[in-house]
Amino acid sequence: MPFIPHTETDVRDMLAAIGAKKIDDLFDEIPLELRSGKLDKIPEGLPEMEVAAILSERAHLDAVGLNFIGAGAYEHHIPAAVWQITTRGEFYSAYTPYQAEASQGTLQVLYEFQSMMTALTGMDVSNASMYDGASALGEALLMAVRSNKQNDSGRILMPKTVHPFYKEVVTSTTHAQGLRQIELAYCPKEGKTLLESLKEHEGQGITAVVIQQPNFFGTLEDVDAITDWAHAQGALVVAVVNPTSLALLKPPSQWGAKGADIVCGEGQPLGAPLASGGPYFGFLTTKMEFVRQMPGRIVGRTLDLDGKPGFSLTLQAREQHIRRSKATSNICTNQGLLVTAATIYMSLVGPEGLARVASASIANTGKLVAALAAVPGVSVAFSGARFHEAVIKLPESAAEVLPKLAALGILGGFDLSRHYPELGNAVLVCATETKTDTQIKRYAEALKQVLA
Amino acid sequence: MPFIPHTETDVRDMLAAIGAKKIDDLFDEIPLELRSGKLDKIPEGLPEMEVAAILSERAHLDAVGLNFIGAGAYEHHIPAAVWQITTRGEFYSAYTPYQAEASQGTLQVLYEFQSMMTALTGMDVSNASMYDGASALGEALLMAVRSNKQNDSGRILMPKTVHPFYKEVVTSTTHAQGLRQIELAYCPKEGKTLLESLKEHEGQGITAVVIQQPNFFGTLEDVDAITDWAHAQGALVVAVVNPTSLALLKPPSQWGAKGADIVCGEGQPLGAPLASGGPYFGFLTTKMEFVRQMPGRIVGRTLDLDGKPGFSLTLQAREQHIRRSKATSNICTNQGLLVTAATIYMSLVGPEGLARVASASIANTGKLVAALAAVPGVSVAFSGARFHEAVIKLPESAAEVLPKLAALGILGGFDLSRHYPELGNAVLVCATETKTDTQIKRYAEALKQVLA
Amino acid sequence: MTEKLIFEHSRATRTATAQMPSAAVDVSAIPEHLRRKDKPMLPEVSEMQAVRHYTRLSQKNFSIDTHFYPLGSCTMKYNPRACNSLAMLPEFLARHPFAPASHSQGFLSCMYDLQEILKEVTGMAGVSLTPMAGAQGEFAGVAMINAYHKARGDSARTEILVPDAAHGTNPATAVMLGCSVREIPTNADGDVDIEALKAAVGPQTAGIMLTNPSTLGVFERNIKKIAEIVHQAGGLLYYDGANLNAILGKVRPGDMGFDVIHMNLHKTFSTPHGGGGPGAGAVGVSKRLLPFMPIPVVGKEGDSYRWLDENDLPQSIGRLSAFMGNAGVLLRAYIYARLLGREGMHRVAEFATLNANYLQARLSEKGFDLAFPKRRASHEFIITLKRQKKEIELTATDVAKRLLDYGFHAPTIYFPLLVPECLLIEPTETEDKETLDSFIEALCAIYEEAKKDVAYVKGAPYTMPVRRLDDVRAVRQLDVRWNQPAQTHG
């Protein structure tokens, strides 16, 4: 009986106290015809030793290659201290800090996290996290509808350069509340949103304009112009940003004359391993005027009975356990453990470290693009300034080339053909600070070999 | 400057407080001609990310095979909880509990460890650990000389079946104090110490007799007969035991009529990974009458000013930092972290778990021996009852066979030819509870292939 | 001792040098007008300062690894340490979510096996693992119900029925999906008021969201009847699996007639709660909802595994996360399931229920009032301090705070909303009898303290890092981020 401490004596004594003869009697309120009891397809329980052997074997099946895929999940160095501390029982096995006095550790971490995210994005207030970047964008748009009293049409301008899966998640999670996404085209030469495409939407009562910076192609958008246009139209600006990039890029609060209104994004680059896509965390920051429309937990600093500072969950009146059907969202569980990791990560790298990570990633992607473009038949798709991703065009279909690269131990990028058929044989590649010159060369040589 | 928190402002302010102009001035008492300063051969410091890449690459070079080597270091399952707790900063980065009130965690762990080791060995008192099993044997013998007022000749009967490297360590560490090892032969058929060989040492004023149970060959010794003989001779009995085996084997306290006097051994099987041979820990237990001759730290339970129980280092008057040249040993640092792991390990497996580990290891070694002996030309060396190791004889030299097995991913055992040339092409093999039937079969098939 | 904020350890130019790439920053690739001009106010500390700060902060938490944590409806049971270390094997951590199937068979096989295990324990026809928390599982569930009706052209069904005892997420979820919500009252014994239900159903009924055992800690005895009523009215049944720990191996939502269920794997399958997440809210569906499952789902063809996406499930309600949800949490749940196995799963509900009924019986015997004295406890139960509040002004909050001083995390308080001054107590199956006995003693001792001097209890806690916090001030003088004082920075 793994994890159950009861001895036979305990069971006997406890049943006696209850006044029951056997444990099964405790289930006598369940109609008999419903009692199942058999779980034939569940395997027998195994000792930890045997489960460990199975899992190790399976892990080894995922023979990990040299990874040049980004597309929303980025391989960064994670300081050893991050997860050694994060997985301490006190962080790992605690729950939402409902009893603030017995949860000051988690609460202070969340307060520090909120402070860091507002610092990075330049906004006034941050929540304590969302599930992931994509769902954070959905929540941000719902929040925009609630916040934009002038234009609450639910019409959202959504550039085609936004992560395609983010758009899908927005559809899944906001469509029922009447939000509609209107696509904005991108410049086929530069790979960023066409400013001219905005004009046709003037006077349409747009609720919000989404800007992803850097965009899905890794290209930098003209954030100032789009922001100013949106504000002129009475639309809110919802920014989707990569937190690493904010060490070097203008924070959304400074976009255009008035800055973005709501900022969200995927927190994974801040200390979460790739790990098959999760758990990661979404972040969400905004201007103080919109704080009461914000979904999710928020931690505040206050005083105790003795006047000593302490932390607790605050503004809970927005949340579902109080407001039920009138809540800002149904979200309650968030990604606290990942936020703990991110907070420790940001403390360890600091502003200089994060800037160097960003800078080294830009430089390595530049080197990668140069090395790949030197392979006969390969070219770079866009001329726009970029962060740490780029689109390269292959002479053959990516569906042919990528598996061959994988067989050589190179995970060569994200195949764009399904979402962007207009780009032809295009692949999105990424080289973060973790990649060495040798590894970049290895990719180029493998590609050469595959295309030869 | 990794790990140094000083800002330039800090340095300036601190130098001002000291009254020095620059840091180098603080070294002005070192004669100038001695100042070196160059460390040309030391590589440049690297960020953690790069060091991690180097170490991972090197770790992968040690392509780990299927391990059937024992010979004093045993591959057992280690519950995940053991090292996750042991490496918590509070255990990992604390030091010897000199300030007991701020070290109750470590002190209580050590007290519990002492309790567990006395329980396993059946003795009255345990210290808080030695460096490893071999050096513990050296200390045990020095202790025997101090303790045996009747026979302090320093003549030690040392069976040939004791781990050969233990004997070497005993020589290195006790020879200067006049200890002399006298070899006891073993039965070539059964693989255990010949009782008849004892006779010739009667009346020689032997200080101590060493008994390793199970012995280096994995065979079980006639501990009762040897113990009674030793005591009849006025010699002390120093037992060297495998702690896992004590779940099933008679504890040394019950050997013969009066039991062993000093018990030591290698603690590695209790939660320490193989890890290239260390850090492990030695243990040492004894009868209460010899406690003041015991080397190493001992933790005692006492009361605080309020009458509340607490723990502290005790009997320190034996130790080198008080008694200096008259100490029982020069040992001060021990293997506290490994003891922490062992204590958690023993708590998790409990008496039943340890018995099952021992039993499964016996069973697997039995299966292994049967499978190997079925390979043409291979035979089992000894007929004596065994624990979880056995000597097999090969038709070709082990120096030829083992590398071929290694090339097939099988680490096939410990080559006995150097220490026991009389055994011919003999290899010591081991299969603990971690080995499956499939893996045992794999070894037998590989051996067949190699010998074909 | 008060712990400074990490920002208060910060000094300009201080760094954890080993954590930075060697190369200096070069912004030349970024157009001037897109560059950041100011240094973001992240802490500038040494590695040890960060390690020491967060290690010390961790010690200010209660947690399963350190304390009994009988937080009702949260299933705070032991999280096996092996689940953590095995889910964090280097190969699992390094796998990119878009790695090709050739580099994913290990991970995919674990996910597939987990789907199969969850199907078996719930009696459902299909499982999708992608929802990232219970609330997202609920969202997926209601979305599938909507999609089902829509696919049949039954567009009038836009109302979701919710018992008044439900988790707040239920109505919030329904609203997010454009549904209206109608609450169904609960009767005095904690069951759904069947007559009220009958009156409520109709052609507008999309479905009902039900937790069973309910949040009142009792098993809904009329479940078959309820299923019949709702199904006959054309609605579907949604099972909120928050309390699956009470019935694992005893009764299956599929057998009870449910069409869709979400499972909080961080509860029943013991993945860590992590100070507020991540969770995982896998959904199981009956046959008729199979086409609508959220993507991706793992499929098996011969010996190999691959993602099923919109090509395989064209009627899917779509994606709920950019990748496939909280993969690492799912791995932990899978590992837990393998450790437990069939027998282990049967015993979860048995011993969770034994512990709850034992506590309930003993506390009742000691003079505490049960919310539902005539009922068996499920895996949890409720005591109400209504009487104590009236007699000596002792509130649920007072008892909760004072329990912290006794070394126990408090039960859930003031939930469910239906029961005044309530403590919802869930001991879980992993707690030993001695701990339960100490908890009973502590509650009795607190009651005695309160009888003598309720003000003392109202001053609790006394031994925590802070005393009782001013939540009103927290809202009125909102302080939700650190503001850099001029003197310490830059």
Added chain:
Amino acid sequence: MTEKLIFEHSRATRTATAQMPSAAVDVSAIPEHLRRKDKPMLPEVSEMQAVRHYTRLSQKNFSIDTHFYPLGSCTMKYNPRACNSLAMLPEFLARHPFAPASHSQGFLSCMYDLQEILKEVTGMAGVSLTPMAGAQGEFAGVAMINAYHKARGDSARTEILVPDAAHGTNPATAVMLGCSVREIPTNADGDVDIEALKAAVGPQTAGIMLTNPSTLGVFERNIKKIAEIVHQAGGLLYYDGANLNAILGKVRPGDMGFDVIHMNLHKTFSTPHGGGGPGAGAVGVSKRLLPFMPIPVVGKEGDSYRWLDENDLPQSIGRLSAFMGNAGVLLRAYIYARLLGREGMHRVAEFATLNANYLQARLSEKGFDLAFPKRRASHEFIITLKRQKKEIELTATDVAKRLLDYGFHAPTIYFPLLVPECLLIEPTETEDKETLDSFIEALCAIYEEAKKDVAYVKGAPYTMPVRRLDDVRAVRQLDVRWNQPAQTHG
């Protein structure tokens, strides 16, 4: 809160089932007379009980990761977390000590590189990594000195000189090696009394064991002179490297004329102290001692590495451990060395010395008495409370215990024995100025408290899990293991 003993959580038949092989115990292979009849009194607890117990116990420790720990002569500096995780890579952990060289090139190359690094920083000709702690390193050192004299037929050299300020291990080690010990006095400024040394050396002199900077926290300025005297007398010089952190990159023992050195890698190379170990006491030797190094040593031939053993070093003093010492500790030291690199090593001594001198200067300014007011501090220094003891009965123990209440581990007290009521303070290079300033404030505050009410300080600590412990009782009523009460077990 007092933590029970793990045995008090024990109940017969309770198990952490996941940690046991499935097969029942079968003892049929063991002859009846060799079988154990009783169940050893190991705890019978659930997995969570063990996890919770040891997690809670851990919180009762001060440690580097949680507290400033200025324990003189112990070099309690930050242990980088990467050293732990990289040394525990699965392949390193799985490697059997007797794995063939073909399966060991990764590990061996790390060990070889570490030997080379240590040679360079000490200026010695060879390094053996095998000693498992400082004391074993000392043992190896003196054993090599003996072996050297013996090999030259110089059998009269059996006396080891030791300054009276030396670590207690020095004389204890010499005795273990069959040597006699002669103590050399220290003068008022902390240097060795040269005249006394001259008088002591002779044909019986095997060597001198010296720590420099000495345990008095000052650099032995006459080191060249001492080397000359001892060498001229035919003796060798042993360097106790306990305090290498003070001189790393500044001066090398080889250049000072030492013949043999041991290095406490758990100090200078920041491997964890682990609550009392494991340490690692690598030894470095000058050319003439090369043949005597303890085995095994790692050699390099072409691009591959192998163990050197008695075949390669037939004059070796032999093995000191069954395998090769504390391999995992050595890996951590190697990782640390690579993180630090050349520049980092230079800075270790610089900033350790800066911190010590800053503390010394500020404390002196605040009215504390320095043991050696005319000297620079090395990486540590001594204050003496002789005056305070006389004036107000304030002892070093009192200050040490009260410091715990202020959140600081105490410095080393009553060592070295030469200085009355001394506090030996070693801040290390990894502490920030703010922490040092708080420590100064705490010492001043304690002094003020003592002036007002020394009894209050003598009652300290007040905020630890226990108050001051009765060490006399601990010896007199020796309780060194748990005795099972009849009622709770079996």
